[in-house]
Amino acid sequence: MKKICQLYMPSFYRSYNKDAIKEATKILPDLKKIGFSGIYLISLWEDGGYDNGFDVVEYSVNPNFGSDEDLRGLIQTAHELDIEVGVDVVPNHVSDKNILAKNCLNDVPGYEDCLYVVSKEEAERLTRAGVPNIFGELAYSKIGDKYIRTTFADYHQLNLNWNSEKVQEYFKSVFKHLKEIGIDFIRIDCGMLLLEDVTKADPNDPMACTQPKASIEAIRKVSGGMPLFFEWFDPESANLFDDCPECYALDCSYVMTGEQPVKWGHKKLIPLFGGHDQMTVADRGIDIEKALLEAAKSEYIFLDMATLIEWKTDPTVLPGDEEYDADLNSPNQRYRARRPVDPIIKEMRKKLLR
Numbered sequence: 174m175k176k177i178c179q180l181y182m183p184s185f186y187r188s189y190n191k192d193a194i195k196e197a198t199k200i201l202p203d204l205k206k207i208g209f210s211g212i213y214l215i216s217l218w219e220d221g222g223y224d225n226g227f228d229v230v231e232y233s234v235n236p237n238f239g240s241d242e243d244l245r246g247l248i249q250t251a252h253e254l255d256i257e258v259g260v261d262v263v264p265n266h267v268s269d270k271n272i273l274a275k276n277c278l279n280d281v282p283g284y285e286d287c288l289y290v291v292s293k294e295e296a297e298r299l300t301r302a303g304v305p306n307i308f309g310e311l312a313y314s315k316i317g318d319k320y321i322r323t324t325f326a327d328y329h330q331l332n333l334n335w336n337s338e339k340v341q342e343y344f345k346s347v348f349k350h351l352k353e354i355g356i357d358f359i360r361i362d363c364g365m366l367l368l369e370d371v372t373k374a375d376p377n378d379p380m381a382c383t384q385p386k387a388s389i390e391a392i393r394k395v396s397g398g399m400p401l402f403f404e405w406f407d408p409e410s411a412n413l414f415d416d417c418p419e420c421y422a423l424d425c426s427y428v429m430t431g432e433q434p435v436k437w438g439h440k441k442l443i444p445l446f447g448g449h450d451q452m453t454v455a456d457r458g459i460d461i462e463k464a465l466l467e468a469a470k471s472e473y474i475f476l477d478m479a480t481l482i483e484w485k486t487d488p489t490v491l492p493g494d495e496e497y498d499a500d501l502n503s504p505n506q507r508y509r510a511r512r513p514v515d516p517i518i519k520e521m522r523k524k525l526l527r
Contacts, residue, residue, distance in 0.1 A: 174469060177211040177259065178204050179477040182238050183226060187513035194239035198247040200518055205254045207481070207525045212251065213259035213360050217244075221268035223329040224308075227261075227362060228268040232347045248355040257357040259402070264344055264392060265363035266323075266330045269316070273343055274331045278316060286337045289322035296320035303376030304369075324366060335367045335391045345395040352397055359396070360423070364403035365410070367391050386413055389420065402443060402475070411439040423475060437471045444468035446476040479517050486524045 185193035197214070204212065216226025219235045226235070234241050251258045267274050276284035291299070296313035306312045306324060313320045314328035322332040333340045351359070365380075367388035375381035385406065392401065398419060406413070406422040414420045423445040424437065437444050446465070465484045468474050476484075 174471060175210045175257075175473045176208055177213055177257075177473060177475045178209040178481075179215055179475065180212050181215050181477070181514070182217050182235070184512055184514040184517075186237055188515035191237065191239055193237070194234070194243035194247055198243075198250050201247075201250055201254055201256060203518075203522060203526060204478075205256060207485075207521070209256065211257035211259060211357070213261070213358070213475070215261050215360070217260055221270050221329055223268075224326055227263050227325070228266070228330045229263050230268045230270045231272070232262070232350070245354060252355060258355065259358040259360055260351065260356055261362055262344070262347065262351075262359050263362040264333065264335070265366045266325055266332050269329055269331055271331075273333065273340060276339075278319065278321075284339055286334055287339050288331050289334050291320050291322070293320055299371055299374065302371070303374040303378075304371050304382060305374075305379035307379065325363075333367075335388070341391075341395055344392075345397075348396050348399060352399060356399075358400040358402065361392060361401050361403045363405050364388060364392060364401075365405050385410055389413060389417065393417065393420065402473075404445070408439070408442055411442040414441040417441075421473065437468060440472065442471075443473045443475060444471055446474070446480045478514075478521050482517070482520055482524055 180197050182193055182197070185197050189196040201212070217234060217238065218226065218232050219230045220226045221228040221230055234244050248258050269275070269278070273284065273287040277287040277290070291313060293315075296315075300312045304312045304322075306326075309323065309326040311323055311327060314323040314331075315321075316328050316331075321328065323330060324332050335341070348359070365383050365385035365388050368384040368391060369382045370384055371382050373382045389403065396419075400419045400421075401417075402421045402423050403414075404423045406424070408422075408424055411422045411424075414422055421441050421443045424442050444464075446468070461480065461483045465474075465476075465480075
């Protein structure tokens with residue numbers, strides 16, 4: 174079994190500011206000693222400040238956390254320790270400051286179809302029909318004289334149209350770059366939501382208009398064969414990955430509901446534990462020992478340091494903020510609403526490296 178450790182970069186920022194990536198590099202030998210064979214860096218990229226790092230402006234290192242050179246140093250150190258490195262890619266949406274979004278909003282020739290732009294009447298009709306918004310209020314947000322599909326939050330995060338050649342070219346270059354700098358695998362955020370059939374909208378089922386199989390194929394087309402771990406798939410969807418040698422489904426649905434996890438019986442269904450800000454499984458009322466012993470039968474397991482501490486030792490309430498969700502309307506509030514990682518690292522070294 175391969176254990177993959179989540180490193181949530183805003184938590185490192187809370188403790189180390191612009192040395193976040195350098196400090197993450199320093200703990201890699203410790204992670205190796207306690208059995209991790211991989212890491213994935215989450216919320217690493219330059220972003221617009223409205224959704225915990227998922228409103229990506231560009232796939233370059235957020236300058237709050239360090240530099241692109243710092244990232245290359247981390248990758249080199251990890252590979253010397255035989256640790257694989259993964260990162261997040263968020264293909265469903267981008268910041269309104271991303272080049273694809275800006276060019277589309279400004280009517281730059283060739284970019285007209287990068288976003289889902291509809292008329293006011295169509296936006297109102299589809300909203301009534303039940304086309305969903307997941308974390309905000311508006312399924313279609315007004316920007317200037319345009320109405321844009323916004324699945325997440327608001328007009329700061331705009332849905333990309335994966336039928337657009339410009340969108341496909343953009344992500345093909347992203348994957349190529351990540352592969353060139355030594356990234357070993359990608360965690361795909363919102364992977365089932367790339368393509369929609371809005372004619373199937375259902376007010377009682379926010380997932381009714383998603384097209385998961387077509388969405389998987391859209392990413393595979395541009396990924397260059399890199400291993401892909403898709404979040405936002407339920408256990409019943411694991412068989413969609415049977416013919417994708419490099420693709421897996423990350424099962425984290427129980428984390429959101431607080432229910433005991435299902436059994437991970439499908440070889441393509443990978444358990445994922447923990448929260449983006451190191452809010453652990455125990456915080457959600459999960460029987461961590463029972464859940465992780467079952468998960469340990471899988472080929473992979475994704476978890477964070479705090480959850481591992483709970484698994485290996487008596488549960489400990491780690492110091493940190495009690496806030497879980499940041500204020501999406503205040504840029505960069507998430508940095509003050511996420512737990513610092515330093516207490517977790519100290520606890521890990523004290524309890525697991527004695």
